Amino acid sequence: MSNSGTLFLLVCITFIHTTYSVLERYPDSHNKGRDIAAKKDAIGTVLESAWTFKLEKNGSGDDNSSNKDLIYGFSACAVAAVFFGSNFVPIKKFDTGDGMFFQWILCAAIWLVSLIANIILHSPQFWPFAMLGGFIWATGNITVVPILKTIGLGLGLLIWASFNLLMGWASSTFGWFGIDKETPPRPYLSYIGAALCVLSALIFFFVKSEGVPSRSESETTPLLSHGTINESPSDASWVDALNPLKKRLIGCGLAVIAGLLYGSSFVPVLYIKDCAKRNDTRFVGASQFDLDYVFAQFSGIFLTSTVYFLIYCAVMKNRPKIYPQAVLPGFVSGIMWGIATCCWFLANHYLSAAVSFPIITAVPGLIAAFWGVVLFKEIKGLKNYITLIVAFCFVVAGSLTTAFSKV
DSSP states (O other): OOHHHHHHHHHHHHHHHHHHHHHTTOGGGGSTTOOHHHHHHHHHHHHHHHHTOOOOOOSOHHHHHHHHHHHHHHHHHHHHHHHHHHTTGGGTTSOOTTSHHHHHHHHHHHHHHHHHHHHHTTOOOOOGGGHHHHHHHHHHHTTHHHHHHHTHHHHHHHHHHHHHHHHHHHHHHHTGGGOOOOOOSSHHHHHHHHHHHHHHHHHHTTOOOOOOOOSSGGGGOOSSOSSOOSOOGGGOOGGGGSOHHHHHHHHHHHHHHHHHHHHHTTHHHHHHHHHHHTTOGGGTTOOSOGGGGHHHHHHHHHHHHHHHHHHHHHHTTTOOOOOGGGHHHHHHHHHHHHHHHHHHHHHHHHHOHHHHHHHHHHHHHHHHHHHHHHTSOOOOSHHHHHHHHHHHHHHHHHHHHHHHTTO
């Protein structure tokens, strides 16, 4: 195993061990009347350990608690952004074929993360309705392979990230789909921040990436690419018969659909929480702690991906394309995505979705571009570097503006 892989494994083990040790201090948290404040303090302590700082616990409780929530929320945003921007790195040099087998392995790893989280949280009540969020996300994820084969990961990621941002931010800000409105103390900063994050995604469109010659064909696949990826004669599909214009139209259309679905995946959880606050009889006693719904949502992801994979096997007449070399990279990628999404749940809890969405959907594109420049040498030329710097400024400005809307 590489040094980076070993380090990642150690980080995961440390995170799990520390979380479990802290939550053990609250043995009554599995009871029906579980104290949410205790869970918040426990998770907060984990974040404090991860970032190696301690808050002084003095005097006036409200201000101190508010400051802690902000620190925990933005720390969770940072971890989520880094992992979302890096989770394609492990599979960069491996052939994933038509992607169906890879997405199933990815979702299996995602479900494993939720199982561990569920054990750590002492198995909170399972709400089947939260599985709908997993179905929505997995349905969006199934479009990724044709998107990659038509317009590439670079343009595809930027389009779906933009619509993911807009859907998540708008649904929470304006109270769509029956969820309560989440208005930060300074709403005008929230609007400005969301707009700047969308502009940053549009600027990334002008960054051109190029593969670097290497020893194998699979290693020439760029992390951010405007062409097709992982394509070989054995991977021929309906996409290959399309002309360039149709490829671009279909790819962009699917990317928009994927972004809208990704941005809607948190709605069922938010709906359950809001109904519980209004004493709706359908969700009486539902937890207000977002992480309690991770297992249900991730179970929906794994169940949906399994159904899609079985349908794929039937269509292929029980001869699916299996790529053994994609198993371990896909598993690592899924674990990274699962941890990132757990952190996103925490960010939603401590900051609100209206604040977390613009940050977590905009920054990963910048991180992916960073890997393309530093690690894979895909992005070259002064013009591209200047464009990246400009986009970076918009990302930072948008994220900070959104952050200040909560302060």
